[in-house]
Amino acid sequence: MSETDRPFEPRIVAFFCTWCTYTAADLAGISRMQYAPNVRAIRLMCSGRVDPQFVLAAFRDGADGVLIGGCHPGDCHYQEGNVNALRRFELLRRMLRDFGIEEGRVRLEWISAAEGDKVQRVCNEMTERVRALGPLRLEPGPRRRVGVGVVPVGAAEAAAGPAAGEASEPVGVLETEGREAR
């Protein structure tokens, strides 16, 4: 059977913070709650660790939807991580709309460690919503190559100081091959 003959099963990548939402997903499992198997959970320390690049990389590599789960406001283990997640999400959501990616394909939810039933409900709802939207089917992407930064002749002083601001944070391992068409 070829890929196109099979009924569409949404692929949903979920970024869950380890302290609340991931624990809630564990609880749902221990309590034998059944929910859609379409959600692939990735455990992060905090929803604030969800770099918008992760969301785009998930779409690039074949996700039809992306779910982000974190602690309720005020409960973040790192105090403000989830608030930052919210700020980035609100802007990212709007930008994805301009990219032609429907709003239903991204979702941010606060789920505490005790809310196994909410994991079940949110995963089911998200799966159905994305199923209704159909596959995202991005065209195969370009090969990614990341330029190594090098200080050219004479600019050594400029590069001596540490980078200021956000861009100085390493983004971690996110070398994606994309799906190459060449």
Next chain:
Amino acid sequence: MTKPKVAFYWCASCGGCEEAVVDLAEDVLAVVDAVDIAFWPVALDFKVSDVEALADGELAASFVNGAIRTSEQREMAELLRRKSAVVVAFGACAWLGGIPGLANLSSRESILEFVYRGSPSTSDGDGVRPQEETDVPEGRLRLPHFDETVRTLDQVVDVDYYLPGCPPPVDLIRSAVTALVEGRLPEKGSVLAPDVALCAECPRAQTKPTDLKVTQFRRPHEVIADPETCLLAQGLVCLGPATRSGCGAPCTAANMPCTGCMGPTSRVIDYGAKALSAIASLVAPSDEEAVGEAVDRLVDPVGTFYRYSLPASLLHRRVERDAAGSRGGGQGWARRS
């Protein structure tokens, strides 16, 4: 000893990169002293056949600016790649797609439709569109194919080095050419610019608060910006924290926020996502509604954060849904497979 041969070429670009080479001013004479310019259509009368006549790899370097949109640009990029030991993607368009890359927000069809029929300055009616081949009494005329999508140079040919900027700053061009002539080029794949964020060389950096928060974003025409204070601290969307330095901060010095033409530092995969992240994190309110209102002031997020890098981004282009409901932004990639 014979001087190394170099070529300059332009693809989908505005001509500003060519101007930047001329901006070397008297230093351009030093360049001419050190190298033999074998091909530079903007300034010197060479033909494509002159390049074809060269042996493979005979050019020490080709500096190619502009993104790739047409079959002609693709063929020229492939030709220069074959003939050159080193290919340098010159400027934001060649490296990341640049301003012409914003066309990836529209489909090929909608662009042609607007340009040849819809635009207010076009008289419609005849519905004539340029054809790739037209027969006239004198023979057959050919135009290049207009691709489905805009690509960066390294999405079409192998690229050795990148010179960032719109256009690349004169100092960086000079040091790149010097490094080439002296055989001191760094590791392949390098971006020939410092690998730190612009804030590091911005004269306003001292006034940038460490715990910067923005209550209301403003657009440049809405305020008369204070000439000394950090522009982000004044609510202007300055992309300095997410953008590579090496330009000398001429924009912030002229009271204009950084729009990101120098592209990302080496630790960033997707410039726009990282810039979005940097700006969104500064939003002062913390409840959903107020955060939404604050970010609603950022009109055109794609154009703001991907102004120079849409084709190089993870998503590459806007997702289009055709009449049949299937997706895909055209056959830009499939064409090559």
